[in-house]
Amino acid sequence: MSKPHPDGAAAEDQTGRFVTQPNGRPRPLSPHMQIWRWHVTMAASILFRVTIGAASVGAVLVTAWLGAVAFGPGAHAAVTGFMGSPPGLLIGFGLTVVLFSFFLNGARHTINDTGNGLTPKTSNLLSWISVIGPVVLAAGFWAALMGAPA
């Protein structure tokens, strides 16, 4: 039941510049990063999507760790040893950044979903907290962990 529309080429477009709506008319694609002028609210928004993607990978890694524990002390010790090495610590730090990003950016998203915090001043502040906060909290987490008695 699609109607003819002015730009027939858009319907065949696979370059990603246009999509065809259910009424048969073309519309430009959803916002892509290169279309928007940089702003911190945009950065917080796309970083939340990145965070969810990274959290999905994190869930796989945590499940692998659960598996190592389930396979016994030998496998668990191997994973613990790797996590103490430089690449392991880098992964560990990244996972805590993702975790705190999920918390802070998720809180921002939830506040905005209730219709609050949408004035330019507040949305900028919440976005800056969501972008910078995770790194600060992760640094604090690791400082406390390294400083804690073994």
Place this chain on the structure above:
Amino acid sequence: MSAHRYREGVKVSERHGAVEWLTERAALVALLPLSLWVASSAFTLAGADHAAVMGWFARPLNTGLSVATIMILSVYAGLAWKVIIEDYIHRPSSKTFLMALSNLTFLLLTATAVFFIVRLHVGSAPLPAGFGI
């Protein structure tokens, strides 16, 4: 394209979308305190030896919250990936394939994690015990 179906004057697809939106919001609200609990658990378990980790999972609260976290995260991340795929993939066959792949991945991930967590909780012998290998 099939005609839109209506129920009580509202498009069925719109009701479906509203339910998905509410599910996303409810899951995210549940995950916020859980993420702080995960951070505190990671702090406790980082560098802990095997016996200490087994002792941690022996506590019902830790097991229950672990299972809740992986289940709610999978529901939330599955819906989030659906939105991301819908936004950036426009070839219908690719879209269907990727969504099925995403749902299957999170289903398998949840099942695997719950399987391990339950074994740790009941203190099963190290794998592959019980599989006759």
